[in-house]
Amino acid sequence: MPTTETLEDFYRQKFNQLPPGPQQDPGHFNVFRIEDSVGLGKPPMQYSRREFYKISLVRGHQRYHYADKSIEAEGTTLLFFNPTVPYKMEQAGGPPTGRFCIFKDAFFTEHIRGSLKDLPMFAPGGKPAYMLDSHQDQYINAVFDKMLDEISSGYRFKYDLIRNYIMEIVHYALKMEPAENLYEHTDANARITAVFTELLERQFPIESPAQQFSLRSAKDFARQLNVHVNHLNRAIRNTTGKTTTAHIFERLISEAKALLKHTDWNVSEISYCLGFEEPAHFNHFFKKQTSTTPTAFRS
Structure with a gap:
């Protein structure tokens, strides 16, 4: 990166x-x-x-x-x-x-x-x-x-x-x-993947409930980099073997676990700063990715 x-x-x-x-x-x-x-x-x-x-x-x-x-x-x-x-x-x-x-x-x-x-x-x-x-x-x-x-x-x-x-x-x-x-240079896929990764990582760590994760989809990143979303997805898959969405979800879950474990913020505050409009959406996302709820993980 x-x-x-x-x-x-x-x-x-x-x-x-x-x-x-x-x-x-x-x-x-x-x-x-x-x-x-x-x-x-x-x-x-x-x-x-x-x-x-x-x-x-x-x-x-x-x-x-x-x-x-x-x-x-x-x-x-x-x-x-x-x-x-x-x-x-x-x-x-x-x-x-x-x-x-x-x-x-x-x-x-x-x-x-x-x-x-x-x-x-x-x-x-x-x-x-x-x-x-x-x-x-x-x-x-x-x-x-x-x-x-x-x-x-x-x-x-x-x-x-x-x-x-x-x-x-x-x-x-x-x-x-x-x-x-x-x-396009021969290492263009590797370089655009590095740019994507840096853009993803620079949004973390979340240090305040008022801070919000804003680039949440492949389209968001493609728009920021001014490339077609299909081009971004293809470059990242060719370089890493995983989809753009998989990288975003993995980083979101990693940050969610850290916030649940190391802060006293409530689930609503955590869901907001991670870009979810409703706590229920965050609960559904977290359970789908981890097979447990945020509250159960915290306890």
Whole structure:
């Protein structure tokens, strides 16, 4: 199961140090030259989610694995990645060059209307890659260089200016056609299964009666991953030998047993936080899966 890469993980792996004041800066913007973060002694990128957004201008021959799809790019590529979808990059040629920036959702939430995830390049299932010609490369590179200059300046409103630079890149890309050379990689089934498992597990543990398990069906997960439910079911069965529903039910029963055993919540509270509309539905589900009732199991 892929874990989520935190800001601390990112800085330790790339620069052998902690990020500058991440706890004091919930939005945490930073910008880098790719040459400074890859190369000898630097660990390869792992296939996982990140807790931050990332926009990259990358030159070279690379393969990007994004959810259950892959992109092979040669030349210059502008890439947009959001925190909800796991990804990694593989070098297919020499070391890449370029620029990239990272930022958390809070960097924008107080300054724009709506969500960044509403933008096409950040939407789950969206197309994150844009191939650039030499003129487009020069233009985007110049915007990144402005961010590099600004981040080290003492200008009081520099982050407002940087937000404008990011939106300039976003709108520049929206005027372009995203790359169409997406394909299913040979390990796509394993990767979409890993994404499903991580999505399932991140809903647990249930720590409060007010918390609610929301992704309860194969259709819920397929909608979140923006794939057809049949494709999701086939990938998970091929990888694990079990159905999507079986995985969901097993995890629900495991959590239900833990809550019955280790909390003093009543059955109604437990049924609610596990997503059942009525306690009777939870009782029926629990007995069907375990051959006993929740009350009998607790006692």
